[in-house]
Amino acid sequence: MNFLEERIIKDGIVKTGNVLKVDSFLNHQMDISLIEEIAREFKRRFANKTVTKVLTIEASGIGIAAFVAREFGVPMVFAKKSKSVNIDGDMFVAEVESFTHKNRNQVIVSKKFLHEGERVLIIDDFLANGCALQGLISIAESAGCVVEGCGIVIEKGFQYGGRAIRNLGYQIESLAIVDAMDAENGTITFREQ
Amino acid sequence: MNFLEERIIKDGIVKTGNVLKVDSFLNHQMDISLIEEIAREFKRRFANKTVTKVLTIEASGIGIAAFVAREFGVPMVFAKKSKSVNIDGDMFVAEVESFTHKNRNQVIVSKKFLHEGERVLIIDDFLANGCALQGLISIAESAGCVVEGCGIVIEKGFQYGGRAIRNLGYQIESLAIVDAMDAENGTITFREQ
Numbered sequence: 001m002n003f004l005e006e007r008i009i010k011d012g013i014v015k016t017g018n019v020l021k022v023d024s025f026l027n028h029q030m031d032i033s034l035i036e037e038i039a040r041e042f043k044r045r046f047a048n049k050t051v052t053k054v055l056t057i058e059a060s061g062i063g064i065a066a067f068v069a070r071e072f073g074v075p076m077v078f079a080k081k082s083k084s085v086n087i088d089g090d091m092f093v094a095e096v097e098s099f100t101h102k103n104r105n106q107v108i109v110s111k112k113f114l115h116e117g118e119r120v121l122i123i124d125d126f127l128a129n130g131c132a133l134q135g136l137i138s139i140a141e142s143a144g145c146v147v148e149g150c151g152i153v154i155e156k157g158f159q160y161g162g163r164a165i166r167n168l169g170y171q172i173e174s175l176a177i178v179d180a181m182d183a184e185n186g187t188i189t190f191r192e193q
Numbered sequence: 194m195n196f197l198e199e200r201i202i203k204d205g206i207v208k209t210g211n212v213l214k215v216d217s218f219l220n221h222q223m224d225i226s227l228i229e230e231i232a233r234e235f236k237r238r239f240a241n242k243t244v245t246k247v248l249t250i251e252a253s254g255i256g257i258a259a260f261v262a263r264e265f266g267v268p269m270v271f272a273k274k275s276k277s278v279n280i281d282g283d284m285f286v287a288e289v290e291s292f293t294h295k296n297r298n299q300v301i302v303s304k305k306f307l308h309e310g311e312r313v314l315i316i317d318d319f320l321a322n323g324c325a326l327q328g329l330i331s332i333a334e335s336a337g338c339v340v341e342g343c344g345i346v347i348e349k350g351f352q353y354g355g356r357a358i359r360n361l362g363y364q365i366e367s368l369a370i371v372d373a374m375d376a377e378n379g380t381i382t383f384r385e386q
Contacts, residue, residue, distance in 0.1 A: 029270045029306040032263045059251035059271070066256040070225045077222045078252070113222040 323354020
């Protein structure tokens with residue numbers, strides 16, 4: 001087990017409905033030392049890539065993506081989930097369904113911050129059905145960017161998102177892939193990587 | 194002018210309706226070097242405080258608060274803006290009005306992550322009418338925490354939030370206080386600090 005899998009075993013909580021709560025260290029309270037270790041691991045896994053921008057989606061991706069961007073020495077852009085009166089001008093838009101919140105959102109990125117030829121590393125905390133990630137890929141490619149890869153903290157391997165996006169040829173690096181969870185006895189089975 | 198005021202003059206855009214757009218470096222695209230400099234400046238301004246936790250609110254506060262938490266070597270907690278199916282159990286709740294989005298949100302923090310006696314530094318990107326900050330203070334104090342101070346990146350000094358909260362005795366450190374903006378000629382007047 002790697003450092004993240006160990007932490008998930010230690011502090012993650014399995015709930016019925018295939019919910020894995022990691023809110024004590026990842027997506028409500030954040031353990032900054034762990035986030036820095038995650039960022040270094042993404043830098044290692046994408047060491048052979050030229051990355052000019054890190055792209056994520058609000059809210060829980062932001063903290064992780066910020067430290068990944070620091071590792072690469074590039075700016076970070078976070079997609080926003082609904083039209084804000086503070087965003088004007090032209091925007092790239094994708095429609096995204098949220099597994100967690102059971103609703104649909106417009107995901108938007110200002111055209112000022114993604115340009116043709118930029119090499120984008122996409123970062124997010126969770127990958128399940130892949131809707132958010134597909135939205136970010138769609139936005140990056142609408143902008144004429146090259147998607148160098150996708151760094152995911154926790155992938156739910158029993159949902160179809162990761163397989164579908166890998167089948168399209170994208171490099172997804174998930175630091176932990178959960179293949180099964182059992183809420184009754186609290187066990188988590190990770191995929192061997 | 195300090196480093197942030199210089200950056201606002203260089204890259205900020207004044208829009209009608211007292212809107213200051215800083216989305217090219219602070220709250221849509223993030224300049225990570227600038228965020229690190231902001232975090233170091235908050236560490237300097239609150240150097241005499243014992244801080245055990247950094248508290249912010251999603252979404253644009255997260256990236257800044259994460260680096261501030263790193264400076265202090267403590268965890269960061271971000272309040273969430275609506276009830277998520279992934280958050281269960283007891284929560285601290287405050288009602289917050291958004292100036293930007295013209296709506297009202299429930300702001301929530303799990304009771305697991307704020308405890309009696311903790312010494313909290315609150316961080317946010319903007320302070321205008323102060324509703325978000327009041328919500329965070331209210332949540333921290335409901336938890337029995339001591340609010341050691343509030344670190345704000347940009348305060349709109351011509352709105353009443355900062356004055357009202359300072360009058361209650363809280364130490365607010367705003368790295369830039371905008372006293373006036375003129376959309377017609379794009380000028381910004383900062384308060385001398």
